[in-house]
Amino acid sequence: MSRLVTNIYIKDKVAVVSAGMTKFTRRAVESTKELAWEAVNRALEDANMEIRDIECIVSGSAPDAFDGIHMKGESYSSSIGGSYKPHVRVYTGGGTGVMVPVAGWWHVASGLCDTVLLVAEEKMSPAQPHPQYVFKHIWDPITEKPLEPNLIWIFALEMRRYMYKYNVKKEDIALVSVKNKKNALDHPSAQVAEKITVEDVLNSEVLVWPVNRLDVSPVSDGAVALILAREKVAKTITDTPVWLEGIGFTLEDSMWINRELAYPLYVEAAARMAYKMAGIERPWKEIDFAEPYDPFDYKELQHAEALMLFNKGEAYKATKEGITERDGDLPLSPSGGLLGVGNPIAAAGLMKVAELYYQLSGRAGKRQVKKPVHTGVAQAWGDLLEAGTVVVMKN
Amino acid sequence: MRVGIIGIGWLGPYKEANFHFQEFIFKTAQKSYESSGLDPRKDIDGFISCQEDFWEGVSISDEFAPDPLGGARRPTFTVAGDLMQGLAEGYMMIRSNLFNAVAIEAHSLVSDIRSLDSITLAAFDPQYREIFKGKVDALAAMDMNRFMNERRLSRGEIDELLVLQKRKGIKSSIGIHSLNLSKRDLENEKYSFYPLKEIDKAPFSDFAINVVLAKEDLAKKHEEVIWIDDLWYTSHGNAIDTAEYGKAFYIERAFKKLRNKVKDLSEYYIEVDDRYSYKLLQHLEAIGFEPRRAIEDIINDNIKVNECGGLLSSGQSLEATSGLEVLNAFLQLTHKAGQCQVKGLSKAIVVTWRGLPSFTGGIILLSGE
Numbered sequence: 010m011s012r013l014v015t016n017i018y019i020k021d022k023v024a025v026v027s028a029g030m031t032k033f034t035r036r037a038v039e040s041t042k043e044l045a046w047e048a049v050n051r052a053l054e055d056a057n058m059e060i061r062d063i064e065c066i067v068s069g070s071a072p073d074a075f076d077g078i079h080m081k082g083e084s085y086s087s088s089i090g091g092s093y094k095p096h097v098r099v100y101t102g103g104g105t106g107v108m109v110p111v112a113g114w115w116h117v118a119s120g121l122c123d124t125v126l127l128v129a130e131e132k133m134s135p136a137q138p139h140p141q142y143v144f145k146h147i148w149d150p151i152t153e154k155p156l157e158p159n160l161i162w163i164f165a166l167e168m169r170r171y172m173y174k175y176n177v178k179k180e181d182i183a184l185v186s187v188k189n190k191k192n193a194l195d196h197p198s199a200q201v202a203e204k205i206t207v208e209d210v211l212n213s214e215v216l217v218w219p220v221n222r223l224d225v226s227p228v229s230d231g232a233v234a235l236i237l238a239r240e241k242v243a244k245t246i247t248d249t250p251v252w253l254e255g256i257g258f259t260l261e262d263s264m265w266i267n268r269e270l271a272y273p274l275y276v277e278a279a280a281r282m283a284y285k286m287a288g289i290e291r292p293w294k295e296i297d298f299a300e301p302y303d304p305f306d307y308k309e310l311q312h313a314e315a316l317m318l319f320n321k322g323e324a325y326k327a328t329k330e331g332i333t334e335r336d337g338d339l340p341l342s343p344s345g346g347l348l349g350v351g352n353p354i355a356a357a358g359l360m361k362v363a364e365l366y367y368q369l370s371g372r373a374g375k376r377q378v379k380k381p382v383h384t385g386v387a388q389a390w391g392d393l394l395e396a397g398t399v400v401v402m403k404n
Numbered sequence: 405m406r407v408g409i410i411g412i413g414w415l416g417p418y419k420e421a422n423f424h425f426q427e428f429i430f431k432t433a434q435k436s437y438e439s440s441g442l443d444p445r446k447d448i449d450g451f452i453s454c455q456e457d458f459w460e461g462v463s464i465s466d467e468f469a470p471d472p473l474g475g476a477r478r479p480t481f482t483v484a485g486d487l488m489q490g491l492a493e494g495y496m497m498i499r500s501n502l503f504n505a506v507a508i509e510a511h512s513l514v515s516d517i518r519s520l521d522s523i524t525l526a527a528f529d530p531q532y533r534e535i536f537k538g539k540v541d542a543l544a545a546m547d548m549n550r551f552m553n554e555r556r557l558s559r560g561e562i563d564e565l566l567v568l569q570k571r572k573g574i575k576s577s578i579g580i581h582s583l584n585l586s587k588r589d590l591e592n593e594k595y596s597f598y599p600l601k602e603i604d605k606a607p608f609s610d611f612a613i614n615v616v617l618a619k620e621d622l623a624k625k626h627e628e629v630i631w632i633d634d635l636w637y638t639s640h641g642n643a644i645d646t647a648e649y650g651k652a653f654y655i656e657r658a659f660k661k662l663r664n665k666v667k668d669l670s671e672y673y674i675e676v677d678d679r680y681s682y683k684l685l686q687h688l689e690a691i692g693f694e695p696r697r698a699i700e701d702i703i704n705d706n707i708k709v710n711e712c713g714g715l716l717s718s719g720q721s722l723e724a725t726s727g728l729e730v731l732n733a734f735l736q737l738t739h740k741a742g743q744c745q746v747k748g749l750s751k752a753i754v755v756t757w758r759g760l761p762s763f764t765g766g767i768i769l770l771s772g773e
Contacts, residue, residue: 072463079458079526082484083762086641093657096639096764097489100482102464108481112493118500146463256502262476263467275477282479392467 033351103391106358175322193345255287255401408623411440411616444474451475573717609719637766
């Protein structure tokens with residue numbers, strides 16, 4: 010029977026039934042294919058399934074230039090069990106990791122696939138001399154590329170604008186890095202988990218002011234896999250399915266310089282779509298915890314505001330007051346986020362969705378949020394300060 | 405719930421288009437939206453671009469998808485694949501009740517690419533790149549050789565079909581690579597890798613296409629609707645080391661899924677990927693035709709296949725190649741195929757492939773009212 014989910018009727022709910030991931034690391038010895046397979050294998054084992062039980066595959070990986078492989082999705086297809094199955098690679102830059110479950114949702118909800126394997130992988134380390142060089146080629150070829158902009162420089166512009174508009178101090182932003190790196194100490198896949206202080210962040214190397222090295226997530230290699238199933242199938246796989254209740258995605262135009270950099274309106278638009286679908290009207294009250302995208306510390310604050318969990322420019326206050334700690338009223342990035350677990354771009358986004366699954370199925374171990382949790386939101390961001398991807402999950 | 409094609413816009417194919425890529429996508433989208441009667445800022449809920457970074461010469465090429473599509477601050481994303489895969493995503497988005505209407509675009513500005521062979525080579529697994537450096541088509545030649553050998557097909561039979569297809573394109577408005585050939589002309593054609601001749605390969609074309617899909621109740625309000633009855637595709641990635649040669653196994657698998665939907669193939673107009681001449685037969689075989697019998701049936705006009713000359717006449721267009729096939733089928737079903745129009749058929753089967761070194765291919769079943 011069809012069921013009304015706010016604005017749409019679906020035949021079956023879509024469940025996450027398992028997750029698996031590799032360790033995130035700076036220079037993995039495993040190839041891209043091996044990393045992806047390792048994550049897939051763990052997700053299959055977690056669900057006690059075999060690859061033949063999977064009907065469709067949705068994958069994500071950011072620029073092909075990291076690996077130097079054209080049609081990257083085709084290159085790892087057979088290593089993730091994609092042979093003889095429909096396999097699509099979706100792409101929204103840094104937002105890809107959360108776009109993967111978004112697309113996975115309609116593979117199931119359309120009735121075309123009973124089970125869908127989601128895979129996000131990234132191996133940044135093959136890019137020489139540094140993965141940042143790949144970002145030299147992301148700009149508009151006519152209007153921007155001749156200026157030879159640097160990605161960190163753009164983030165510095167955005168961070169400065171955020172600080173200026175909302176009168177946020179750098180030491181308040183640094184608290185996010187301190188919190189997330191500490192949270193990551195409990196994550197088995199973490200790359201840069203550590204106990205640091207605000208002073209450590211402020212005294213770390215200045216990359217482009219106001220961005221210091223410890224404001225930034227690391228370069229990483231890694232892969233994450235999840236398995237989706239339609240309601241009836243999910244109940245045969247696990248007793249603790251977690252429901253994918255809302256999806257949202259939005260891309261702004263590519264003219265990033267034309268918009269207010271202090272507030273990512275495109276993330277808010279994606280969140281509104283996901284909340285509407287999940288029947289959430291007051292996210293600040295109804296969301297129990299969140300995994301906002303945190304490639305830089307200020308971005309966790311900015312994204313938490315765009316997810317409407319805090320008023321504009323006020324997320325730092327909640328961080329200062331401990332509200333966003335794992336034992337706080339509204340935990341943010343209990344996984345440790347990209348700042349602590351690492352940032353293999355597409356895989357980092359799906360890691361955040363995996364954390365929703367672990368938390369909502371009560372399997373997060375030492376990372377388990379103290380208060381009872383029933384609803385979580387994960388979000389990723391990407392492209393030329395333009396992509397927002399959001400999922401809402403409930404148990 | 406049925407999903408219908410209610411708008412289609414295209415530019416090209418051209419041997420060399422004089423457009424910036426955004427202008428190319430924009431002008432195509434305008435035509436498509438106009439034909440759908442929908443306002444992209446109000447009525448179209450989602451936008452999909454089908455593209456690959458290296459073809460575009462831009463890292464994270466999806467950044468530039470929203471602007472020319474009308475998808476800015478709207479649900480827009482990129483499929484790193486071909487139009488067929490994008491259509492599949494749009495089809496599922498509508499079938500899931502998420503959206504009422506979705507626009508899907510793919511484009512090829514292949515004439516802008518200076519190092520096409522090197523980019524194609526970069527799609528091979530690195531350990532096989534040295535072998536195929538400068539000779540990517542050798543893989544097609546090996547596949548062709550095995551196919552011809554196992555089916556006892558002669559080069560002359562392939563030539564006969566090639567001549568026919570190249571001539572058919574002369575009647576088509578998009579047959580820019582059509583030729584008035586004779587079998588004798590082919591005798592002197594150079595082999596690139598035996599048994600593959602240079603002329604067996606469809607030349608490249610610049611081409612852009614935009615397709616608007618809508619859910620049933622919205623589509624029914626539209627004067628001209630072509631329904632997507634079903635679709636499926638399969639992939640074996642670029643795994644050239646474990647692929648099955650001599651047959652289009654990716655299409656066989658896809659067709660197996662849809663077999664019970666296709667009662668009688670004679671009721672269908674057929675459009676198959678023929679970017680290498682032998683693929684026409686190989687893809688037909690994968691949907692149930694015996695190759696030698698298929699040659700006779702095509703020559704005797706018993707089956708209606710690639711009546712506007714297929715890709716051999718229109719050219720191949722990177723991720724928009726399957727768009728050329730969808731366009732041909734759409735034009736047939738809407739009776740707008742001009743001089744290559746077939747009469748009396750209201751259903752079409754479109755067989756797509758992403759091209760080497762990919763083993764991703766699919767089938768789309770279409771019908772008119």
